[in-house]
Structure formats: C-alpha cells, structure tokens
Amino acid sequence: MHSHDSSILDNPEHKQVADMRAVLVGHPNVGKSVLFNALTGKYVTVSNYPGTTVDVAQGTGRVRGHLVEFVDSPGIYSLVSHSEEEKVTRSLLLQSPGVLIQVADAKNLARTLSLTFELSELNIPMVLCLNMMDEADSWGYRIDAERLSEILGIPVVKTVATTQEGLEELRKSLFQAAPPKWKNSYPPEVQRAIRNLQAELPDKLRFISALLLQNHTPPEDFPLLPPQISGRIAHCLENIRRRFLRPLPAIFIESRREQAALVLAEVLTSPAAPFSVPAGRGLQVLGQWCLRPWPGYLIAVLALWALYEFVGVLGAQIAVDFLENTVFGGTVNPVLTRAVHLLVPWPFLRDMLIGDYGVFTMALTYAFALILPIVTTFFLALGFLEDTGYLPRLSVLLNRAFKIIGLNGKAVLPMILGVGCGTMALLTTRILDTKKERILASFLLALAVPCSAQLGVIFAMTAGLSGSVFALWLFVVVATFLGAGWVSSKLLPGAPAPFLMEIPPMRLPQMKNLLTKVASRLKWYVWEVVPLFIYGTLALYFLDALGWLGAVERFCAPLITGLLGLPEKATEAFLVGFLRRDYGAAGLYQLQRQGLLSLRQSAVSLVAITLFMPCIAQWFMSVKERGLKVTLAISGLVIFYALLVSAGVNQILLALGWS
Amino acid sequence: MDVNKKYPIPSTEEEDVEQALGILWTQFEQGVIKKSELEALLQEAIRPGILEDLIQGGFVSQTDGNLCMSGKGLTIAHDMARRHRLAERLLTDVLELPREQIDPNACRLEHVITRDVENAICTLLGHPQACPHGFSIPPGECCMKALKHTGPIVAPLSSMLEGQEGQIVYLSPHNRPELHRLLSMGLVPGSVVRVVQTSPAVVVSTPDGILAMDPVLADHIFLRRKNGAGAHHEKQ
Structure with missing residues (x-):
C-alpha cells in the first residue's frame, strides 16, 4: 500500500487531468470537515464517525467541469506521528495525494506556517486555505495573503467555510497549485545531517530525510522505505543523533517556528494583545466558567441533565414509544406480516422474517423504532456540544476522576456516548492515545455503562419500587465502574498517556452544519450498524430454530436461581438481553409486574442486567475494533464481574433480611 | 607556558587543588572529617601527596587528626561544589x-x-x-x-499561579514523543504563556490557543516568570 507513485511528484502536469485528487490536511478544529462537506456537497463514503475517528472521508465534487476527489484527513499537529490520526494522515500524504489543501485557522498563523514548512518538504502541489477569516477579522488580524503567497510560492486563499465564503476561489486555486518554492533554512549542522542522510537514500525518497530525522520510531516502521535499506538508514540515523546534544525534533520545530516568526512579521498585522482569546466576550467568559471547578461542575451537571432530558426522555421514551408502538407495532409490522404471509410460502423463511427473532419484527424494528430515535437525538445533542467546544472543557473537569480508572479526560466522549448507545461509543474509543486505554474503555463500556434504551426500562422498573432500590442500584453500578476500572488499570500493562488537549474557543453552532453532520452520521448508522443487528438476529434465530437456545437456557438456569437467587424465568431475560439490552430489562419488568420478583430479587436482577453482557451489536463492534481475542477476554471478565457483584449483592441483601 | 593565551585556563596543578577541595566539601557535608579516611580518598581520587600540598598551600589545616578548611580553601571549595x-x-x-x-x-x-x-x-x-x-x-x-524578589525566576509551569505570565525557557519531558507533542502544540522555547487555571488541570493560554494538560506535564515545562505579573490583581 505504500508503493510511491513518483509520477505524481515528478510531473506537475498531472493536475490538468480531469480526475484529480485533493487531500484536506491541517490542525484539529480548523474546519476541515465543514469545508469538505461544502466542497463535495455531500458525503459519498463516510467510513466512520467523522471528526472523532482516524478514518478518512472521501467524496467527489465538480470543479470547473472536472471531477475532483476530495479526501478529509484527521487533524494533525505535525507529520512526525505519535497518534493514530497522525499516522493515518502521514501515510495518506506519502502516497499520492495529488493536490494538498492545507486548511488553517487564520487566527493562528504561527503554527499554521510551521506545518506548511513541514509539508513543503513533501514537494507536493499545495494550496494554503486560511479558514475562519471572519473570526480572524473580528479579532483584529490583518493578513497579506498575496505577500504570503509570494513567499511560499503556492496559492493562498481566504475562506469562511461555515458560510461558504471564498469557496469559489479555493476551487479555482486547485488548478494553480504548485509544489511550494519555500525552502526551509535549518541550522547548518542540521542541514549537514539532512545531506548525509540524503546520500543514503534513493533519489525519489530524498524528500523524506528531514522527516526521518525527526521520527522517533525505528525506520523500518516508516512507510515508503524499502526494507533492504532500512537497516543502513537506522545505523546512519543513530550516528547523526549522537552528534546532537538536544533531541532533533526539538531543533527542527524551533527552527521552523523561528522562520514562521520572520514570515509573520512581513504578512501579519495582529492586535496588540498577544493572547488568542479576547477578554470580555460573553461566550468566551462562559467558556472559562466551563473550565473551572466552580461553576464548571454545576454547568456539567446541567449539561448532562439536559442531555438526559433530550436523549433519555424525548428520544428514548417519547419518540421510541411513538415509533415502536404506533408506527411499527400498529402499522408497519402488521402490514409487513401480512405481506410476508401472502408472499412467502415457506414457514422457515417466514419465521426468519417475521417470527420472534425475525429480521423485520426484531432486527429492523429494533434498529429503526428503538435505536434510531435515540441515536438521532443523541447525534443532535452531541453535534451541538461538539460544535460549541464544550466537550474538551468537560474533559478537563473530569480528567482527575478518569485518572482513578487508568484513563484520562479524553475518555469523557466515549463514556458519555455509552450512556446513549454503547455501540457508537466503542467507535470513539479510537481517540484515546494508547492501546491500554482503548481496551480499558471498551471493557468499562461493556460492563458498567448502561445504554439509554436499557436505562429507560430500568428507571421505569425502579419507579414502582422504594427509593432505596434505585439508590442501591446506582451505588453498585458506580462502584463497579470505579472498582473494576481501577483494578484492571493496575493489571493491564503500560502507562496511560498524560492528558494534553487543545481547548478551542466557544462558538455558537451553525444549524446547517450541525444538520449536515447529523445526517452523515445517521447515514453511517444505517449502513454500518443496522447490518450488525440483522446478523445478530439471524444468529439468534438459528440458535432458536436448532433448539440450542433452550439448551443454553437450561444450562444457565442453576446459575441464575442458585447464585443470584432469581426465579428460573429470569434466565430468558438475560439471554435476550444479549440481543437487546432493553429487552432483557423489559423481560424483568414483566416478571416484576406479574409479582414474580421480590424487592431483593428486583434489586439483584437490575444490577445483574446492567453489568451483564452488552448487546450483540456492541459485541460485534468490539470484535471489529478490538479484535476477537480481546473481545472474548472482555466478555469473560464481564460475565465474571457481573456474577460476582450480583451474587455479592444477593448475599448482602439476604444477610440484611431482605426477602 | 603559552604566552599568547588571553584567558587563563587552570593548570593541572590548580585543577588538582580545586578538585581535591571539592571532594573535601562533599565529605565534610556528610560529616567525614578524619584525616586518615580523607587522605586515602584523595590519594585514590587525585594523586598521592595532594593532601600535603593542600596543607602547605594553606587551604586546609589539621587538628587532632581531623581536617578543617581555611577561609581561602573554603571559598574555592564552595565555588567548586556550586559549579x-x-x-x-x-x-x-x-x-x-x-x-x-x-x-x-x-x-x-x-x-x-x-x-x-x-x-x-x-x-x-x-x-x-x-x-x-x-x-x-x-x-x-x-x-x-x-x-x-519573587523566588526563583525560572520555575516549572506547575509552580505558577493563576494569572501569571512567563516565557518558556526549556522543556524536559522524560520521553521524546511527549516533548514533540508539547512542542508541536506551540509550547516552544521563547513563546509567552499565561496560566489560566491550575486545577483540576493546568490550563494555559498560548499564542497558538488554549491548552489543557496534566499537572505531570506541567512539571516539565520551565518558564522565566515575568516580573510583577502577580496573581493578586488578576485572580478572579
């Protein structure tokens, strides 16, 4: 995959070819994705959760009659990679990107230019897009784009992606893109080092020598490098590094920063205040409040409460109730059932479509009546929070709490998402820095984070009982979350990455962009997640048809009745709970309403169903993200913990005299 | 001797004396003052007979088998240990x-x-x-x-108060990827940062934007504090 298409580099005329490719690259939070949406008009392929994953979105747009393929890459700070995002973007750039569009926050030219200088060494046709010009203007920055363009030798375009200003110019500039004329002037000893290394490299790879010098991973991990010379290169690098007292990356970055400062002096007139946040603006003051313990924690509680009201009540209860009972239960499913009865003569296939574990009656009803309203409200709320810039602030506030369980503040996003839908949440664990953190977060999501579908039924169930049952449930789940997290963080090898995060300024979200984002995520949900529900349902259907479901039930029953002290009928609820978390809870709810559960049994079963296996979609997602081995290990641990804690609760309650 | 030498470089003899006095300073700090022990140590570390030279040169005196430094010796030893x-x-x-x-x-x-x-x-x-x-x-x-004045001028970021400003002098994280990440996020020597808050995480305002970090990382960023920028008037 790393075969380098040198013709792209050697032949700048390629851009005249009708089908060209343009890669959007830049720092995080500079509006790449909004720009991408504007350029392509719509998502053609959304591989995954944009903005928060390392996946790459691709789409096409028409520019002057040419079909251009645009690629949206994950945000990076530098080409020297230590995060997954940077690795993905770097290998994307080292392949054959066509034209590079560096998207930049116009308010932040110093770091923009550092990255421009770094990118210039790739010798790829480039355009610099100074985005967020409206903010830069209002903050008093004046940028001489023409002069900057002269200095760099590439087109420099000013845009406001959110209102599509300057987009036409950006499109036009794609045809004037050229490899930058800018040459980095590093200190003489660094230049000598670059020359030495270049002598060892084949001609067409010479451009990566500066990158190799700054890289801290062994050269054999480096894309492009033929394996037969990587040993020699490693030796050469070792010799060079020994000559420098200070780490080479530091020398490179400082040198680029110095050069950027010189260029800035020519092209930028900035306001007197050296700091990027102008004081006294209402929104920014709110932003500062959100960061401080007081009133930050209060705001966090309010935000989570609003999130719950919107997703947990409006989405998971009102909308679900309407869709499930009225739309699907009252209209869609009866019609489908009748149609299947008419059209499908074979009972086997008929059951597969509309039986107890039918694709229509179970999988699609679940996917569209139950989860779709939840994820829709959730994506709206999440997109809103993302666009305001609140989430990084929440990460800061909760960093310390997450440290207890071996994670850092970045884990806020997956954990909050998990309360919405664990399957979505698993995807966003990719933003965590280390493998250890990703496994830990996946484990905790599977064990102790109930999803909103389940929470709805749990709340309904505890509403009819005494408050002490709810308090007990809450205490046990939170304690398990912290306890299991703490223990596993000690057991898993490796250290967590220290928390380091950029805090973007607070902004008012633009409705149109928010809706585009939500639409693209929903599309992803329908194409990527819904199939998981169908596979799961089919698996369950075959298990049932072959009679294995009953066998598993009989096998597990002693565990449920003996260890947990629950009625035998509860076994079914736990098994079904694997397919639909809320069905499991609903099964228990049914038992409770029939008077088959005592207060103790209600409490124990609630704890057990919460901690027990996640739904099958989350399980499949876990296999996809973490691999089968890790997922099996997590499953084993989850079952063990769930049984241990529930049995413990049972024994304690029995000892306390609960019947 | 090279007559063209503009600046005096210590000769080997002087260097030996300085070295010996430095060693004695460290030993005295630890409470070792016995001549017999110290003589053996100096002999091994520098050369035989160095202690006699020190005594003859008036750097060190002896009473009751214990050693003691003179004023002249003390000055040199102090400077050596410090340097x-x-x-x-x-x-x-x-x-x-x-x-x-x-x-x-x-x-x-x-x-x-x-x-x-x-x-x-x-x-x-x-x-x-x-x-x-x-x-x-x-x-x-x-x-x-x-x-x-106000205590040390260069101090780790983690020791600064809310509202204080400082210029980054150097970074010393324990591993390279972190150093690189800090640098590429704009914490470059020379840039001026202001501490926005210190808890629950350290938040600083840099020319590149606002950064939040673990206090552990803030221990490794050393700043030259701007004089007078106190926490008093800027604390909210």
Whole structure:
C-alpha cells in the first residue's frame, strides 16, 4: 500500500487531468470537515464517525467541469506521528495525494506556517486555505495573503467555510497549485545531517530525510522505505543523533517556528494583545466558567441533565414509544406480516422474517423504532456540544476522576456516548492515545455503562419500587465502574498517556452544519450498524430454530436461581438481553409486574442486567475494533464481574433480611 | 607556558587543588572529617601527596587528626561544589545528556566556568536548590538577589499561579514523543504563556490557543516568570 507513485511528484502536469485528487490536511478544529462537506456537497463514503475517528472521508465534487476527489484527513499537529490520526494522515500524504489543501485557522498563523514548512518538504502541489477569516477579522488580524503567497510560492486563499465564503476561489486555486518554492533554512549542522542522510537514500525518497530525522520510531516502521535499506538508514540515523546534544525534533520545530516568526512579521498585522482569546466576550467568559471547578461542575451537571432530558426522555421514551408502538407495532409490522404471509410460502423463511427473532419484527424494528430515535437525538445533542467546544472543557473537569480508572479526560466522549448507545461509543474509543486505554474503555463500556434504551426500562422498573432500590442500584453500578476500572488499570500493562488537549474557543453552532453532520452520521448508522443487528438476529434465530437456545437456557438456569437467587424465568431475560439490552430489562419488568420478583430479587436482577453482557451489536463492534481475542477476554471478565457483584449483592441483601 | 593565551585556563596543578577541595566539601557535608579516611580518598581520587600540598598551600589545616578548611580553601571549595552541581543540573535538565555522561563532563566544566557564567546558569535554571544526586547547591550572589524578589525566576509551569505570565525557557519531558507533542502544540522555547487555571488541570493560554494538560506535564515545562505579573490583581 505504500508503493510511491513518483509520477505524481515528478510531473506537475498531472493536475490538468480531469480526475484529480485533493487531500484536506491541517490542525484539529480548523474546519476541515465543514469545508469538505461544502466542497463535495455531500458525503459519498463516510467510513466512520467523522471528526472523532482516524478514518478518512472521501467524496467527489465538480470543479470547473472536472471531477475532483476530495479526501478529509484527521487533524494533525505535525507529520512526525505519535497518534493514530497522525499516522493515518502521514501515510495518506506519502502516497499520492495529488493536490494538498492545507486548511488553517487564520487566527493562528504561527503554527499554521510551521506545518506548511513541514509539508513543503513533501514537494507536493499545495494550496494554503486560511479558514475562519471572519473570526480572524473580528479579532483584529490583518493578513497579506498575496505577500504570503509570494513567499511560499503556492496559492493562498481566504475562506469562511461555515458560510461558504471564498469557496469559489479555493476551487479555482486547485488548478494553480504548485509544489511550494519555500525552502526551509535549518541550522547548518542540521542541514549537514539532512545531506548525509540524503546520500543514503534513493533519489525519489530524498524528500523524506528531514522527516526521518525527526521520527522517533525505528525506520523500518516508516512507510515508503524499502526494507533492504532500512537497516543502513537506522545505523546512519543513530550516528547523526549522537552528534546532537538536544533531541532533533526539538531543533527542527524551533527552527521552523523561528522562520514562521520572520514570515509573520512581513504578512501579519495582529492586535496588540498577544493572547488568542479576547477578554470580555460573553461566550468566551462562559467558556472559562466551563473550565473551572466552580461553576464548571454545576454547568456539567446541567449539561448532562439536559442531555438526559433530550436523549433519555424525548428520544428514548417519547419518540421510541411513538415509533415502536404506533408506527411499527400498529402499522408497519402488521402490514409487513401480512405481506410476508401472502408472499412467502415457506414457514422457515417466514419465521426468519417475521417470527420472534425475525429480521423485520426484531432486527429492523429494533434498529429503526428503538435505536434510531435515540441515536438521532443523541447525534443532535452531541453535534451541538461538539460544535460549541464544550466537550474538551468537560474533559478537563473530569480528567482527575478518569485518572482513578487508568484513563484520562479524553475518555469523557466515549463514556458519555455509552450512556446513549454503547455501540457508537466503542467507535470513539479510537481517540484515546494508547492501546491500554482503548481496551480499558471498551471493557468499562461493556460492563458498567448502561445504554439509554436499557436505562429507560430500568428507571421505569425502579419507579414502582422504594427509593432505596434505585439508590442501591446506582451505588453498585458506580462502584463497579470505579472498582473494576481501577483494578484492571493496575493489571493491564503500560502507562496511560498524560492528558494534553487543545481547548478551542466557544462558538455558537451553525444549524446547517450541525444538520449536515447529523445526517452523515445517521447515514453511517444505517449502513454500518443496522447490518450488525440483522446478523445478530439471524444468529439468534438459528440458535432458536436448532433448539440450542433452550439448551443454553437450561444450562444457565442453576446459575441464575442458585447464585443470584432469581426465579428460573429470569434466565430468558438475560439471554435476550444479549440481543437487546432493553429487552432483557423489559423481560424483568414483566416478571416484576406479574409479582414474580421480590424487592431483593428486583434489586439483584437490575444490577445483574446492567453489568451483564452488552448487546450483540456492541459485541460485534468490539470484535471489529478490538479484535476477537480481546473481545472474548472482555466478555469473560464481564460475565465474571457481573456474577460476582450480583451474587455479592444477593448475599448482602439476604444477610440484611431482605426477602 | 603559552604566552599568547588571553584567558587563563587552570593548570593541572590548580585543577588538582580545586578538585581535591571539592571532594573535601562533599565529605565534610556528610560529616567525614578524619584525616586518615580523607587522605586515602584523595590519594585514590587525585594523586598521592595532594593532601600535603593542600596543607602547605594553606587551604586546609589539621587538628587532632581531623581536617578543617581555611577561609581561602573554603571559598574555592564552595565555588567548586556550586559549579559542579549547577553543571550537573544543566547537563541533565537542559541538555538531556545520558546519565553516564553527566559526572565526567561536570567534573571538567567546574574548572572552566567563570563567576559570570556560573550565575547565568544558576539564573537560567531558576536558582535550583539541589543537584540531581540530591546534594544541596551552595547559594551564590545571584540566588541571594533573586530571593529578595519573587523566588526563583525560572520555575516549572506547575509552580505558577493563576494569572501569571512567563516565557518558556526549556522543556524536559522524560520521553521524546511527549516533548514533540508539547512542542508541536506551540509550547516552544521563547513563546509567552499565561496560566489560566491550575486545577483540576493546568490550563494555559498560548499564542497558538488554549491548552489543557496534566499537572505531570506541567512539571516539565520551565518558564522565566515575568516580573510583577502577580496573581493578586488578576485572580478572579
């Protein structure tokens, strides 16, 4: 995959070819994705959760009659990679990107230019897009784009992606893109080092020598490098590094920063205040409040409460109730059932479509009546929070709490998402820095984070009982979350990455962009997640048809009745709970309403169903993200913990005299 | 002797005396003053007969089998210990030399560092109190002066108060990826940052934007504090 298409580099005329490719690259939070949406008009392929994953979105747009393929890459700070995002973007750039569009926050030219200088060494046709010009203007920055363009030798375009200003110019500039004329002037000893290394490299790879010098991973991990010379290169690098007292990356970055400062002096007139946040603006003051313990924690509680009201009540209860009972239960499913009865003569296939574990009656009803309203409200709320810039602030506030369980503040996003839908949440664990953190977060999501579908039924169930049952449930789940997290963080090898995060300024979200984002995520949900529900349902259907479901039930029953002290009928609820978390809870709810559960049994079963296996979609997602081995290990641990804690609760309650 | 030499470089003899006095300072700190023990140590570390030279030169005197430094000896020993330990700090924190190279280099540097350089290094490092081995660094004039003002001038970010401003002097994270990440996020030597808040995470305003970090990382970023920028009037 790393075969380098040198013709792209050697032949700048390629851009005249009708089908060209343009890669959007830049720092995080500079509006790449909004720009991408504007350029392509719509998502053609959304591989995954944009903005928060390392996946790459691709789409096409028409520019002057040419079909251009645009690629949206994950945000990076530098080409020297230590995060997954940077690795993905770097290998994307080292392949054959066509034209590079560096998207930049116009308010932040110093770091923009550092990255421009770094990118210039790739010798790829480039355009610099100074985005967020409206903010830069209002903050008093004046940028001489023409002069900057002269200095760099590439087109420099000013845009406001959110209102599509300057987009036409950006499109036009794609045809004037050229490899930058800018040459980095590093200190003489660094230049000598670059020359030495270049002598060892084949001609067409010479451009990566500066990158190799700054890289801290062994050269054999480096894309492009033929394996037969990587040993020699490693030796050469070792010799060079020994000559420098200070780490080479530091020398490179400082040198680029110095050069950027010189260029800035020519092209930028900035306001007197050296700091990027102008004081006294209402929104920014709110932003500062959100960061401080007081009133930050209060705001966090309010935000989570609003999130719950919107997703947990409006989405998971009102909308679900309407869709499930009225739309699907009252209209869609009866019609489908009748149609299947008419059209499908074979009972086997008929059951597969509309039986107890039918694709229509179970999988699609679940996917569209139950989860779709939840994820829709959730994506709206999440997109809103993302666009305001609140989430990084929440990460800061909760960093310390997450440290207890071996994670850092970045884990806020997956954990909050998990309360919405664990399957979505698993995807966003990719933003965590280390493998250890990703496994830990996946484990905790599977064990102790109930999803909103389940929470709805749990709340309904505890509403009819005494408050002490709810308090007990809450205490046990939170304690398990912290306890299991703490223990596993000690057991898993490796250290967590220290928390380091950029805090973007607070902004008012633009409705149109928010809706585009939500639409693209929903599309992803329908194409990527819904199939998981169908596979799961089919698996369950075959298990049932072959009679294995009953066998598993009989096998597990002693565990449920003996260890947990629950009625035998509860076994079914736990098994079904694997397919639909809320069905499991609903099964228990049914038992409770029939008077088959005592207060103790209600409490124990609630704890057990919460901690027990996640739904099958989350399980499949876990296999996809973490691999089968890790997922099996997590499953084993989850079952063990769930049984241990529930049995413990049972024994304690029995000892306390609960019947 | 080379007559063209503009600046005096200590001759081997002087260097031996300085070295010996430095060793004695360290031993005295630990309470070792017995002549018999110290003579053996000096003999092994420098050369036989060095103690006699010290006594004859009036650097050291002896009473009841114990050694004691004269005023002249004390001054040199103080400077040697101070320069050696400052050099160790410099080589460790700023230049990030591997452990095994710290001591041999510090041993050579202590003899060539002048008073001005000594004080400049001390100021750069924020008038540190102890060397990497934990021995205390004897304070110099510059430390006394700094004490009158606002404590050390160069201090880790984690020690700064809300509202204070400082210019980054150097970073010393324990591994390279972190150093690179900090640098590429705009925490470059020379850039000016302001502390927005210190808890629950350290939040700083930089020319590149606002960054939040674990206090652990803030321990490794060293800033030259801007004078007068106090927490008093900016605290909200």
